[in-house]
Amino acid sequence: MTDLTDLPALSASEAAARIRTGSLGSEELVRVCLDRITAREPVVHAWAWLDPDAALAAARACDAEAPRGPLHGVPLGLKDVIDTADMPTEFGSEAFAGHLPARDAACVAALRAAGAVIMGKLVTAEFATYRPGPTANPLNPDHTPGGSSSGSAAAVADFHVPLALGTQTAGSVIRPASFCGIHGFKPTFGRYSNDGVLATAHRLDTLGSFARTVEDLLLLDAVLGDAADVPTPTPVVGLYRSEAWEEASPAMQDALEETAARLRAAGYDVIDIAAAEPFAKLAEAQAIIHKREAWLCLGEIRRTHAAKVSQLFRDFIDEGERIGAEAYAGACAVQDAGKAEEAVLFGGADVLLTPGAPGIAPEGLSATGNPRFNRAWTALGTPCLGFPGGSEAGLPLGLQFVGRSGSDRALLRQGAAMLAALA
Amino acid sequence: MTDLTDLPALSASEAAARIRTGSLGSEELVRVCLDRITAREPVVHAWAWLDPDAALAAARACDAEAPRGPLHGVPLGLKDVIDTADMPTEFGSEAFAGHLPARDAACVAALRAAGAVIMGKLVTAEFATYRPGPTANPLNPDHTPGGSSSGSAAAVADFHVPLALGTQTAGSVIRPASFCGIHGFKPTFGRYSNDGVLATAHRLDTLGSFARTVEDLLLLDAVLGDAADVPTPTPVVGLYRSEAWEEASPAMQDALEETAARLRAAGYDVIDIAAAEPFAKLAEAQAIIHKREAWLCLGEIRRTHAAKVSQLFRDFIDEGERIGAEAYAGACAVQDAGKAEEAVLFGGADVLLTPGAPGIAPEGLSATGNPRFNRAWTALGTPCLGFPGGSEAGLPLGLQFVGRSGSDRALLRQGAAMLAALA
Structure with a gap:
């Protein structure tokens, strides 16, 4: 007889x-x-769509068959911008109430093939941009859970499911993971397929994952990316305060410095990395690309459904329309230069240690917080592993390890080892 | 009373x-x-889906209302990898027979808002990769029309519609345009939204257009991209034979040299551009990225529908699975370096003149021809304007003008002026 008490806290790996x-x-x-x-x-209000009977039926079907893959029988949730053929996909907008896609996104097909039980759809900010849904931070419901993957972070943090998928275009995976005190993973740009995921900005949109352990992120990565492991040497860690250091709260600054000190104490080689051109311009470039490409991808929705979308969304899209082709091309050039010079940024480091957000989750549910510490990494396309690295006023402070493009599995393994050393 | 005889040959701009x-x-x-x-x-076998009554009803609806936009009442066709909520989208595969998406792709919504009459869906190679559909080259049905946007090129070349959309991941817009003797346009990567377009490789997939005049490509670009014009100086033209020069047929080599000579005679400054690192490696990098990302995007389809997909497709995906993370990361780095160094490639030139394909359309319908002269530009993400530049054995030889990233409208205007000078 299983002791049910601890089951919701089970990791996906243990459950599997x-x-x-x-x-x-x-x-x-x-x-x-x-x-x-x-x-x-x-x-918490994490769920946009949930059918308990359907979830139980899917679970029973798993129990009745031999394991199909590494996630057999494991429940998980999907940000409501990821197409599912058997559940509505509403993009956090009443303009798409009841919208039922005709086929699963590629990631959903991969999850089902791996045996996962898709529990339902998780609240997203409107069209994965900035107007929040109703989700509250489970650690303190007066505070935002972050966004736009609000429900994904909250559902995992609050033990509704061990795993969830979200997307990051500015800071929508690492920031909510940081605010909710869990692990988030934004893989290298292009590592997970965006097929069937709402397009909001082609140079930035990145599918990502949420879990309560790094091992679970590795498990999911083997299904959505690939399981082939590369050599994983002990990394040199670069302490990267970034050009936005003064925008980090004192508590966040302390948490970062303390984590670096503890990694040093654990035997890691930790070196200082300075913010250099063109990297200091990446955040600004990301903001320009994001607005312009959101106008491109979502402009028709803004026009067609003007009465059903928020003023915040309309303003965001209209700003994008005003960004000229030249400003956009300039921002793309900064992004391309950053990608090509990635090795310069990393210097002698294999992994960078840097804030995941400016501080704890801000109070109030009318905004999802500032993606300032995420923009550059989304533009660069490097993998980011978010993890809880301290707390203030009972709310977590999230840091992140940033790896070089393509080093996803090494980063996850190195991150797991470092977090074990810090524990 | 309109003289109906010439109507099918009407350009979209004239028709509008x-x-x-x-x-x-x-x-x-x-x-x-x-x-x-x-x-x-x-x-010709260009159409995957066509409902004459529905097309006529849409046209009558246009006639009954005030013009909605710049394409009001103009018929066009869509490659069958672009989602339409009112027509099947079958991806050139019996595995998706009758598949009906729940919403229009962003580009389709934009076209409808501009007043276009969506005539139907055009034949694509299986999942926009390499197994051809039934389409024949309208200029000689024993020859391939090129692919994977086979139906799009053939329908425009054969006067079924004045405009069509396709996609290019290796060479699937410029190559079929070249083989069919029409104009093709691959915009800067990210300029047109991929939302609702089958994802086959995230770093490469580019929506593009087909028409019989450059003016029509400009008209479409204003709807799918933006209409804001940038200064358009008389360009310095770089004659770029590329590192694959020996793979171009003698007739293609002659056509390129002759076009360069005629541009010089027309007063253009034409300079020689040498193939330099890292650009000479771009084609190979594109091939690696394409296979690996196709495995990522389409691998689940290959597994789920193994009996309904072709051996060619299975092999392509399986090759992608065997490409290791390291080889993929290396190819991405070559791509990023190329993008960052774009200005070096262009040297003193504003626009490059280079082959659009190795030669005329090969005989036979079992393959769609070689994308060798397109791979590098797709990887680089630069805009390409394909145009007929000669002929051999009654079939056209297609060349292309390549512009710098973001110079789309300047390239189209400069291209129109150069083609007028050559005419």
Whole structure:
């Protein structure tokens, strides 16, 4: 007889192992997740769509068959900008109420093939931009969970599901992970397929993941990216305060410095990395590219559904329309130069240590916080592993390890080792 | 009374102007296009889906209202990898027979808002890769029309519609335009939204257009990109034979040299541009990125529908699976370096003149020809304007003008001026 008490806290890796060996049924696990959701959803509001009967039926189907893959029977949630053929995909907008895509996104097909139970869809800010949904930070419901992957971060942090997918175009994976005290992973640009994911900015849109352990992020990465492992030497860590250092709160600054000191104490070689051109311009370039490409991708929606979209969204798109072709081309050139000079930025470091957000989750649910510490990495396309690195006033402070493009699995393994050393 | 004889040959710009002034009805135009299709489709096989009654109804609806935009009443076709909510989207695969997307791609929404009549869907190679559909080259049906945008090029070349959209991931816009003797335009990577377009390789996939005049490509670009014009000085033209020069047929080599000579005679400053690192490596990098990302985007389809996809497709995807993370990262680095060094490649030139394909369309319908002269530009993300520049054995030889990233409208205007000087 399984002790149900701890089941919602089970990691995906543990759950998958227990389901594989028969010591846990998927239905059992899904049922306790649903109970947890029932108890907490009135406060957290993480879910845009959830059908308990369908989730239980999917779990029973898993229990009735041999394991299909590494996520067999494991429940997870999807940001509501990821197409599902059997559940609505509403993009956080009443303009798409009840919208039912005709086919699964490529990532959803991969998850199903790996045996995952797709529980439902998680609240997103409107069209994955800035107008928040109703989700509250589960650690303090007066504070934002961050966005735009608000429901994804909150659902994982609050033990509704062990895994969730989100997207990052400015800072929408690492920032909410930081605010909710969990791990987030933004892979190298292009590593996970965007097929069937709402396009909001082609040079930036990146599918990412949320979990409570790095091991779970590795498990998901093997399904969505690839499982081939590369050599993983002990990394030289670059302490990167960035050109936005003065925008980090004193508590965030302390958390970063302390983490660096503790890594040194644990035997890691930690060196200082200075912010240099063209990297200092990447955040600004990201903001220009984001607005211009959002206008391109979402402009028709803004026009067609003008009465059903928010003023915030309309303004964002209209700003994008005003960005001229020349300013956009200049921003793209900064991005391209940054990508080509990535090795210069990293200097002698293999992994950079830098803030995941300016500080703790701001109070209020009317905004999702500042992506200032995420913009440059999204523009650069480098993999980022967000992790909790301290706290203030009972809310977490999230830091991130940033790896070189393509080093995704090495970064996750190195990150896991460093976090173990810090624990 | 309109003389119907020449209507199928009308350009989109002329048709739009005549519809706007009331001297031509959209229904009238669509009807003669349908007649042309009826007469020619048994030979050309350009269409994957066409509903004459629906097209006529859409045209009548246009005729009954005030002009909605610059394409009001103008018929066009879409490569069958572009989602339409009112027509099937089958990706050139029986695995998706009857597949009906739930919403229009962003480009389709923009076209409809501009008043266009979406006639139907055009044949694509299987999943926009390499297994050809049934389309024949309208200029000689024993020869390939090129691919993967086979139907798009053939339908425009054969006067079924004045405009069509396609996609280029290796050479799928410029090559078929070259083989069919029309104009093709691949804009700067990211200029047109890929939202709702089948993802096959995120670093490469580019929506593009086909027309019989450059003016029509400008008209379409104003709808899908933006209409804001930048200064358009008389360009310095770089004659770029490329590192693949020996792969161009003698006739293609002659056509390129002759076009350069004629531009010089017309007063243009034409300079020689040498192929330099890292640009000479771009084609190889494109091939690696393409395979690896196609595996990422289409791998689940290959697995799920193994019995319904071609051996050619399975092999392509399986090759992608075997490309290691390191080889992929190396190819991405070559691409990024090329983008960052674009100005070095262009040297003193504003526009490069280079082959659009190795030669005329090869005989036979079992393959779509070689994208060798397109790969580098797709990887670089620069805008390319394909145009007919000679002929051999009754089939056209297509050249291209390549502009700097972001110079799309300048390139189209400069191209139009140069082609006028050559005419």
